[in-house]
Every structure is written in C-alpha cells, then in structure tokens.
Amino acid sequence: MTYGSARMKEPNVPNRKTLLTLPTPCLVLDRAKLRRNIARMKAACARTGVKLRPHLKTAKSIEVARLFDGPDSPGIAVSTLLEAEYFASNGIRDIQYAVGITPDKLDRVAAIQREGARVTLITDDLGTAQAICRHATEANAVFHVQIEIDCGERRSGVEPDSPLVLEIARTLAGDENVVFDGVMTHAGHSYGCRSLKEIEAVAEAERLAVVTAAERIRATGIPCPTVSVGSSPTALHARHLEGVTETRAGVFMFGDVFQAQILTCDLEDLAVSVLTEVTGHRADLRHMTVDAGALAMSKDRSTENVSNDVGFGLAADIDGSVYSPQLTIARVYQEHGLIPVALPHALDDFTIGSRLRIYPNHVCMTASMYPRYFVVDSEESDGIEVVEEWKRISGW
Amino acid sequence: MTYGSARMKEPNVPNRKTLLTLPTPCLVLDRAKLRRNIARMKAACARTGVKLRPHLKTAKSIEVARLFDGPDSPGIAVSTLLEAEYFASNGIRDIQYAVGITPDKLDRVAAIQREGARVTLITDDLGTAQAICRHATEANAVFHVQIEIDCGERRSGVEPDSPLVLEIARTLAGDENVVFDGVMTHAGHSYGCRSLKEIEAVAEAERLAVVTAAERIRATGIPCPTVSVGSSPTALHARHLEGVTETRAGVFMFGDVFQAQILTCDLEDLAVSVLTEVTGHRADLRHMTVDAGALAMSKDRSTENVSNDVGFGLAADIDGSVYSPQLTIARVYQEHGLIPVALPHALDDFTIGSRLRIYPNHVCMTASMYPRYFVVDSEESDGIEVVEEWKRISGW
Numbered sequence: 001m002t003y004g005s006a007r008m009k010e011p012n013v014p015n016r017k018t019l020l021t022l023p024t025p026c027l028v029l030d031r032a033k034l035r036r037n038i039a040r041m042k043a044a045c046a047r048t049g050v051k052l053r054p055h056l057k058t059a060k061s062i063e064v065a066r067l068f069d070g071p072d073s074p075g076i077a078v079s080t081l082l083e084a085e086y087f088a089s090n091g092i093r094d095i096q097y098a099v100g101i102t103p104d105k106l107d108r109v110a111a112i113q114r115e116g117a118r119v120t121l122i123t124d125d126l127g128t129a130q131a132i133c134r135h136a137t138e139a140n141a142v143f144h145v146q147i148e149i150d151c152g153e154r155r156s157g158v159e160p161d162s163p164l165v166l167e168i169a170r171t172l173a174g175d176e177n178v179v180f181d182g183v184m185t186h187a188g189h190s191y192g193c194r195s196l197k198e199i200e201a202v203a204e205a206e207r208l209a210v211v212t213a214a215e216r217i218r219a220t221g222i223p224c225p226t227v228s229v230g231s232s233p234t235a236l237h238a239r240h241l242e243g244v245t246e247t248r249a250g251v252f253m254f255g256d257v258f259q260a261q262i263l264t265c266d267l268e269d270l271a272v273s274v275l276t277e278v279t280g281h282r283a284d285l286r287h288m289t290v291d292a293g294a295l296a297m298s299k300d301r302s303t304e305n306v307s308n309d310v311g312f313g314l315a316a317d318i319d320g321s322v323y324s325p326q327l328t329i330a331r332v333y334q335e336h337g338l339i340p341v342a343l344p345h346a347l348d349d350f351t352i353g354s355r356l357r358i359y360p361n362h363v364c365m366t367a368s369m370y371p372r373y374f375v376v377d378s379e380e381s382d383g384i385e386v387v388e389e390w391k392r393i394s395g396w
Numbered sequence: 397m398t399y400g401s402a403r404m405k406e407p408n409v410p411n412r413k414t415l416l417t418l419p420t421p422c423l424v425l426d427r428a429k430l431r432r433n434i435a436r437m438k439a440a441c442a443r444t445g446v447k448l449r450p451h452l453k454t455a456k457s458i459e460v461a462r463l464f465d466g467p468d469s470p471g472i473a474v475s476t477l478l479e480a481e482y483f484a485s486n487g488i489r490d491i492q493y494a495v496g497i498t499p500d501k502l503d504r505v506a507a508i509q510r511e512g513a514r515v516t517l518i519t520d521d522l523g524t525a526q527a528i529c530r531h532a533t534e535a536n537a538v539f540h541v542q543i544e545i546d547c548g549e550r551r552s553g554v555e556p557d558s559p560l561v562l563e564i565a566r567t568l569a570g571d572e573n574v575v576f577d578g579v580m581t582h583a584g585h586s587y588g589c590r591s592l593k594e595i596e597a598v599a600e601a602e603r604l605a606v607v608t609a610a611e612r613i614r615a616t617g618i619p620c621p622t623v624s625v626g627s628s629p630t631a632l633h634a635r636h637l638e639g640v641t642e643t644r645a646g647v648f649m650f651g652d653v654f655q656a657q658i659l660t661c662d663l664e665d666l667a668v669s670v671l672t673e674v675t676g677h678r679a680d681l682r683h684m685t686v687d688a689g690a691l692a693m694s695k696d697r698s699t700e701n702v703s704n705d706v707g708f709g710l711a712a713d714i715d716g717s718v719y720s721p722q723l724t725i726a727r728v729y730q731e732h733g734l735i736p737v738a739l740p741h742a743l744d745d746f747t748i749g750s751r752l753r754i755y756p757n758h759v760c761m762t763a764s765m766y767p768r769y770f771v772v773d774s775e776e777s778d779g780i781e782v783v784e785e786w787k788r789i790s791g792w
Contacts (some may be wrong), residue, residue, distance in 0.1 A: 009500035023477075023504070025792055057730055079731045081419075099731050100676045100685065102749045104405035108419070124676060128748055155732060156676045156685050188729065280496045280520060280552045289496065289552050295764050296792075299695045333584065334453055334760055335475045335495050336551060352524055353498045364730055368691050368765065371791060395767060396421055396692075 003327075003346060006354035007318045009277070017386040019318055019376065020355065024277045025296040027370035028357060030320065031387065032379035033271035034253055038067055041235065041252050045072065048241040053077050053096060055230065055250030058364045061373065062090040063390040064253065077230070077248040080396045081108050088117035096120040096228075098184070098248060100148060100156055103131035110141040120181055124148040124158045129171040136177030145172050146226060149185040151209030152202070157185060160213040166220055173222045182226030183213045186248075190233040194306070196263060203238035206231070211243035232264045256363040257314050258302035267314075267322055272367060273357035274313065275374070276337070280352065283344040287330075290339060292358050294332040298365035313358035313366075315339060319383055320357055329358060368394050399723075399742060402750035403714045405673070413782040415714055415772065416751065420673045421692040423766035424753060426716065427783065428775035429667035430649055434463055437631065437648050441468065444637040449473050449492060451626065451646030454760045457769065458486040459786040460649065473626070473644040476792050477504050484513035492516040492624075494580070494644060496544060496552055499527035506537040516577055520544040520554045525567045532573030541568050542622060545581040547605035548598070553581060556609040562616055569618045578622030579609045582644075586629040590702070592659060599634035602627070607639035628660045652759040653710050654698035663710075663718055668763060669753035670709065671770070672733065676748065679740040683726075686735060688754050690728040694761035709754035709762075711735060715779055716753055725754060764790050 010020040019028065045052040054068045057079035065076055065087060075094025078084050084095050085108075093116065097109070101121040109119050121143055123129055129145070136143050147168050150157030158164045165183075172180035187206035193199045206229045214224040229241065230248030241247065254272040255265035276292035297312045308326075315327035329337040337358075341347060350356075360366035375388040406416040415424065441448040450464045453475035461472055461483060471490025474480050480491050481504075489512065493505070497517040505515050517539055519525055525541070532539050543564050546553030554560045561579075568576035583602035589595045602625045610620040625637065626644030637643065650668040651661035672688035693708045704722075711723035725733040733754070737743060746752075756762035771784040 023501075023792065099687070102673060102675055102687075104673070104749050105419075125748055154678075154681055155727075155729065155734060156678065159680075277498060277500070279498050282550075282552065284555075285550055291495070291498075291792075294696075294761060295790075299697070299761060300690075301695070331551075333551065338551060352521055353500050365690060365695060369790065394691075394765065396419065396687075 003323055003349040006278070006350050006356060008351060008353050009355065019275055019384040022275060022374060022386070024275050024355070025292045026275050027367060027373055028273050028275050029373035029375050029390070030271045030383070031375050031377045033269055034064070035067065037253050037255060037265065037269055037271060041249060042072065044236045045247060048238055050241050050244050051246040053228070053246050053248045054253070055079070055098065055248045056083060056087065058250040058367065059253055060392045060394065061390050062087065063388070065092060081105060082393060082396050084112055084119050086393050088112050088115060093117050096248070098122060098186070100124060101128065101132070103128060103135060106132065106135045106139070106143070109143070110139050113141065118144060120144040120146060122146045122148045122184055123168065124156055126164060126167050126171065129168045133171065133175040133178050136175065142177055142179060144179045144181045146181045146184045146228065147213065149183050149209050149213045151185040151187055151206040153186060153188040155188060160209040165213050165216060169217045169220070169222050180222065182224045182228065183210045183217070184226070184228035185210045187229065187231045187234045190231045191262060193233060193262060196237055199233045199237045199263065200239050203234035206234050207238065207241055207244055214243065232259065233262060236264060251364060254363045256360050257310050258306065258361050261303065261306040261308060267359070270359045272363050273316065273320065273359050274366060276356050276358055278350045278352050278354050278356070279336070281347045283347055286342070286344055287338050287340045288347055288350055290329070290337045290356060291335060292329065292337045293335040295334055295369055297329060297332060297337065297358065297360055298362065298369070299332065300360070300362040300365040302361040310361065312337065313360050316357045316359060318355050318357060320378065322359070367392065399719055399745040402674070402746050402752060404747060404749050405751065415671055415780040418671060418770060418782070420671050420751070421688045422671050423763060423769055424669050424671050425769035425771050425786070426667045426779070427771050427773045429665055430460070431463065433649050433651060433661065433665055433667060437645060438468065440632045441643060444634055446637050446640050447642040449624070449642050449644045450649070451475070451494065451644045452479060452483065454646040454763065455649055456788045456790065457786050458483065459784070461488060477501060478789060478792050480508055480515050482789050484508050484511055489513050492644070494518060494582070496520060497524065497528070499524060499531060502528065502531045502535070502539070505539070506535050509537060514540055516540040516542060518542045518544045518580055519564065520552055522560060522563055522567065525564045529567065529571040529574055532571065538573055538575060540575045540577045542577045542580045542624065543609065545579050545605050545609045547581040547583055547602040549582060549584040551584060556605040561609050561612060565613045565616070565618050576618065578620045578624065579606045579613070580622070580624035581606045583625065583627045583630045586627045587658060589629060589658060592633055595629045595633045595659065596635050599630035602630050603634065603637055603640055610639065628655065629658060632660060647760060650759045652756050653706050654702065654757050657699065657702040657704060663755070666755045668759050669712065669716065669755050670762065672752050672754055674746045674748050674750050674752070675732070677743045679743055682738070682740055683734050683736045684743055684746055686725070686733045686752060687731060688725065688733045689731040691730055691765055693725060693728060693733065693754065693756055694758065694765070695728065696756070696758040696761040698757040706757065708733065709756050712753045712755060714751050714753065716774065718755070763788065
C-alpha cells in the first residue's frame with residue numbers, strides 16, 4: 001500500500017504562484033468545476049422551467065455572482081445585510097434577503113435601496129409586517145416583501161394553510177409604500193434525505209407548500225407574482241415545479257463531502273478545498289498532523305450521519321485526487337488537524353512540509369474563515385497554478 | 397414562569413453606542429471580567445512561582461495582550477504566523493510560535509525577526525531540527541528553538557524518555573546559528589478532566605514530562621533554560637510546578653460555558669458573549685429564532701459531553717445574566733439559531749427585535765468570526781455602554 005510521495009513547497013518564482021508556493025492553510029477554488037456545477041444547475045432549472053436565483057451565502061464573492069449573469073438568473077439571494085451591501089455596491093440590483101427581517105434592520109435596508117438596488121424582504125410575522133408598513137411611511141421608502149412559508153423544515157415560516165398567510169398578505173398588499181411580492185420557502189430538511197426518491201418527495205412538498213399559499217392569497221384577489229423555493233438537493237432533483245417561478249440554491253456551486261453523499265454532486269465535482277501541509281508525524285500513534293485544524297476546516301460534522309463519515313475533511317493530493325485508501329482529518333484542535341494512517345510506513349509518503357488538499361464536510365462553514373479564494377482551473381491550466389484571486393467577504 | 401421582557405433596540409444617539417444600538421450579531425467583551433480573569437491567573441502563577449506567557453490565540457488582540465504587561469509576563473505565545481506578525485508589528489518582542497514549525501515557514505519567521513522581535517519555534521522532529529540549522533546558516537538568521545514534549549495528549553511532541561529528545565537537543569545545541577532554548581508541552585487532555593483531582597493529576601503529569609526531558613538534556617551537558625507547560629485548567633490548578641519556568645494559557649482570559657463546567661471559571665466570569673436579536677417566533681413549535689446561527693456561534697459542541705449541554709450557546713439578558721429556567725441555542729443554521737421554550741407564552745417576553753447575549757461553548761471558535769470586540773465594562777459603567785472597540789485579527 002502506498003500513496004505516492006506528496007509534493008513539497010517549491011521556491012517562489014516571480015510571476016508564478018501555485019499551490020506549491022502559497023502559504024498554508026488557504027482556500028482553493030477550481031474554476032472549471034465551479035463552472036460545471038453552475039451549468040448543471042442551470043440545466044436543471046431549464047428542465048423545470050424556473051428562474052435560478054443563486055444564493056450567495058456560500059460564495060460571498062462578486063466574481064462568483066457574475067458567473068450567473070443572464071436573463072435566466074435575474075437576481076441573487078443573500079443571508080446577511082453585509083452581503084446585500086457588498087453585492088449592491090458591486091452593481092447587483094435585485095437582491096433577496098432570505099432571512100426573516102426585523103424592524104430594526106429596516107434602516108440599513110433603506111440605505112442600500114437608496115443606492116439603487118432593490119432588497120426584497122421576507123417575514124412570517126404579522127407584527128413585523130405592520131412595522132414594515134409603518135417604517136416605509138416614516139422613512140419614505142418602498143419595501144418589497146414576501147411571506148416565508150414553512151414547507152416542513154420546522155424552523156421559521158408560516159404553515160401554508162394558516163389564516164396568518166392571508167392576514168400578512170392583506171397587511172402588506174394594503175399599504176401603498178409596500179409591494180407584496182409573493183411567497184417563498186426553503187426545504188432545508190432535504191439535507192436529511194438519503195435517496196433521490198426522498199429528495200423528490202421533499203421537493204414536491206416544498207412546491208406544494210408555496211403553491212398552496214400563493215393560490216389562497218390569489219383567491220382573495222391579491223396578486224402573488226413570486227413563488228420561490230430553494231435548496232440545492234430539491235432544485236436539482238425536483239420532478240417538476242409547476243406553479244413555482246424561481247428557485248434559490250447556493251451550496252451546489254462548490255459542493256462538499258456531505259452534499260456528495262446526499263446526491264447533490266459527485267466527489268469529482270467538489271470545487272473548493274483547503275490547501276494544507278503536513279506539520280508532524282507520530283509514527284508510534286499512526287498519525288500525521290497538518291496545519292488545517294478547527295479554524296481552517298470549521299467544526300462542522302455534517303458527515304457524521306451519512307454513510308461515509310470523513311471526520312472534519314477528506315484528504316486529496318495537490319491535484320485534488322482523493323487518496324485511496326481514504327485519508328481523513330479525524331480530530332481537530334485550533335490549528336492542528338490529525339490524519340490517521342493504517343500503517344506507520346504510510347507516513348513515508350508524507351514528508352513534513354508536503355502538501356495536501358482537504359475537501360470540507362460543509363463548505364459554507366469552512367469557506368467562512370478565509371478572506372479570498374485562490375482560483376485554479378483544472379481544465380484551462382495545470383490545475384495548481386493560481387489563475388485568479390477572488391476576494392470573499394465575511395461577517396454581518 | 398416569566399423571563400421578564402427582553403429589551404429592544406433603541407434609536408441611535410450621537411456619541412453613545414450601547415448593546416441596544418449595535419447591529420447584531422456582534423461580539424461583546426466585558427473588560428471588568430477580563431481583568432478579573434487575568435488577575436486570578438496571575439495569582440495562580442504567583443502561587444506556583446512560574447512566569448505567565450499568555451497565549452493570544454484566543455484573544456488575537458493587542459489591547460488584550462497589553463493587559464499582561466509586566467515583569468511576570470515577559471512574552472506571549474501564538475498559534476499562527478499571522479498572529480506573530482501582528483503582535484510583532486505592535487511592539488511585542490518575545491513571541492513563542494507554539495505550533496510545530498515546518499521548514500517552509502522559516503522565511504516568514506526570519507522576516508518577523510528582522511523587524512526586531514524574537515520568534516521562538518518548537519519542533520518534535522529531527523529532520524526539521526536539521527532543516528532549521530541549515531536554513532539559519534543559509535539565511536544568516538538566528539533561530540530560537542524548543543523541543544515539544546508529549547505529556548499525554550497524544551497529538552504531537554516527543555515522549556519525554558525517548559532517545560529523540562537528546563538527538564534533537566544535540567542537533568540544535570550544536571549549531572552556532574541556533575539557540576536551543578528548552579522544552580515545552582501542552583496538556584490539552586486536561587479538557588477531559590471533570591474534577592479538581594483529575595486536573596491536578598494531569599498538571600503533575602505535564603510538569604513531570606517536561607522536567608524529565610529537561611533533566612535528561614542537562615545530564616548530557618546541554619543547558620535547557622526554558623521549561624514550559626500550559627493549558628488553562630492545569631495552569632490554574634496545579635498543586636506545584638517545581639522545575640517549570642513558565643506556563644502558557646489562553647482561554648482563561650475570556651472563559652466559556654465549557655471551561656466553566658471543567659472548573660476553569662464560573663459562569664459569572666464569562667467575559668465574551670455574542671449579542672443577538674430575536675428574529676422570529678414559532679409558538680406552535682415552542683421556539684424562537686435569533687440571528688446568531690452557525691457562523692455567529694461556530695458549530696463547536698464542546699458541552700456535548702459535560703453535565704450541562706447548552707447546545708450551541710447559553711442565553712443571557714442584555715446585562716449578561718443567564719436566564720432561569722435556562723435558555724439555549726439548540727439548533728443552528730448558517731444565520732439562524734433556534735431557542736426552544738418550555739411553554740409558548742414564554743415567547744411573550746421576547747418580542748421580535750429584543751436582544752439577548754449568548755455565551756459560547758468554546759470562545760476560541762466563536763470569536764474567530766468577528767473583526768472586533770465591542771468592549772463593555774460591568775464595573776466602571778452600566779455594562780451595556782460600549783466603552784472601547786478593540787480590533788481582532790483572524791486568518792493565517
């Protein structure tokens with residue numbers, strides 16, 4: 001059994017930056033895989049006939065957002081107001097803030113809109129809907145608002161058959177400074193599915209929840225233009241999305257080991273990895289340490305409950321190929337990751353300083369610690385040359 | 397049963413920033429508690445007669461580092477080279493990089509040292525020791541190096557009775573560009589202790605490991621000036637530290653819910669919390685949502701295996717007082733935290749927009765997502781006015 005010698009850092013060469021010269025740990029994005037993942041999702045949306053509203057909470061990068069430009073992707077979704085501010089300042093005009101708004105965040109929303117973007121809000125609360133109306137009048141602002149529907153995730157949202165759906169719709173639609181824009185839901189519980197059949201069932205429940213709510217609203221005479229669903233598994237695998245106008249999804253762009261196991265992608269599609277180097281050997285304990293620990297990987301353990309638990313990440317060589325037999329980060333400390341090996345002599349293939357790439361459990365969590373992507377391209381270059389650097393934001 | 401009405405955001409007032417006006421989520425640091433925690437650790441070190449080398453991997457802030465100024469704290473420890481660069485550029489001259497060095501990081505170390513700071517390195521590997529010697533000669537640099545000893549954590553380090561201890565010491569001490577500085581160890585396994593008696597036993601094993609290694613080295617005629625131990629539980633509770641010269645500890649400054657349960661501190665000592673606001677109610681599901689989710693809190697679950705599992709964080713009111721009955725963040729999504737309540741009417745006390753503070757499981761992980769501390773002082777002011785803002789760094 002041998003892994004083949006892992007490659008070491010190389011001396012810096014002017015005008016050439018590669019995965020063998022970057023300081024570790026850092027975040028690597030394979031542009032070719034990113035483009036393929038986006039193309040696959042666009043094809044799925046073309047099949048179901050809905051527009052794609054990419055959720056940028058995972059990527060948090062304007063360069064990634066621009067890969068979606070086109071008439072079939074009219075806008076984006078975000079999860080923080082900082083993201084809304086960032087993307088608005090980079091020219092994106094149609095932004096859905098897909099987390100329940102609170103009244104005290106409305107001033108910040110109004111400020112973003114004064115610069116020219118529209119920020120569509122969501123709420124599941126009648127008092128908040130009333131506060132939005134009051135605030136719109138006081139601030140001389142126009143707010144576009146959707147009602148959040150619960151399609152079975154049981155986190156937030158209104159049940160689709162609740163009287164509250166109509167009360168909120170009436171409140172919003174009855175105010176001249178508010179545009180009632182429709183209904184939205186998020187099938188986050190699709191992450192609990194383990195087969196295509198289960199995903200299809202959740203996708204249908206997701207569709208039915210918002211379509212039901214929309215039809216009830218329309219039956220009262222109130223227009224309900226937007227009917228929005230979203231989660232990467234359901235967006236890819238829904239059998240049909242009749243009555244739905246758009247779908248939001250984010251993690252599919254990058255993929256991660258968890259998503260690969262719940263059928264959103266294959267391991268070969270994972271676009272984001274953490275570049276790390278071997279920092280120590282403990283042959284007596286049959287493990288090596290790497291400089292990708294809890295901060296570099298996050299403490300997400302999404303794969304704990306799927307068939308292949310990869311600990312805190314799945315190791316690959318510098319070219320991104322997963323090792324066989326599999327190597328994983330089994331334990332993390334703040335700055336140490338610990339990779340067990342079956343036999344001590346396997347450590348001979350991983351000299352101290354040799355470089356690995358680690359695919360994360362949950363890329364949204366892992367990427368959050370990094371201020372930039374070092375972009376490689378496994379189709380247009382050798383796959384280890386840094387062809388671009390894309391900033392990413394974090395925080396609120 | 398009532399919690400008392402939680403307080404809401406207040407309008408901004410010029411020149412007055414408080415926990416009722418800040419955008420959420422954000423990171424709050426109580427300076428009074430921080431100072432008390434530092435005083436307690438200094439008293440413990442005075443009792444055991446060792447110098448305190450604060451580990452700044454938790455705080456990552458020069459303002460916090462400056463609270464340790466004095467002859468009993470001659471320098472600091474860090475966990476990344478970015479921290480070393482940051483603290484060196486802020487005037488700290490004695491820095492231990494307390495993670496095993498790799499040869500390709502030596503250029504960066506040398507660059508920091510050229511600006512005037514000393515960066516003491518650690519290694520547990522003979523090949524790395526030889527590479528340090530070669531690099532010192534080639535780069536015309538002087539490197540100060542300690543040997544990392546394993547005192548039972550079983551992560552990295554050399555066993556104290558291994559022949560390797562002497563081989564590495566001879567290699568380092570025999571090179572004219574290298575200063576062999578001594579031995580160090582980290583009793584990370586003290587986090588597994590659940591009683592003072594267990595902590596005292598681990599502290600004694602930690603002491604014995606480095607003192608044994610140091611005595612073996614000295615018996616060969618090589619001086620071994622520094623004998624360094626460190627972990628917050630053992631630093632506080634060691635019965636004696638005979639033969640030890642200094643102790644490193646970090647998390648004690650802030651404390652967290654996990655540390656409170658393993659006897660490093662009390663809940664009343666927790667200096668860092670996340671300010672959040674209520675974003676939604678689901679009375680039917682008996683929970684509310686807050687805007688402190690997985691990114692705001694981290695996915696650390698340290699309290700999973702202690703007596704009081706607080707999920708992803710323990711809720712307190714705006715003044716920092718923990719609620720009774722206890723409220724915890726039981727589930728997290730990227731930007732949502734979910735706080736269950738026993739009875740739906742408890743939600744009446746937490747209007748949407750009302751503010752809570754959440755004490756984290758593991759403050760090192762939670763703090764890592766924030767670029768600054770909003771500093772309050774529960775002794776010198778009303779405890780909710782922001783008296784200072786301290787930058788903190790993140791990344792590598």
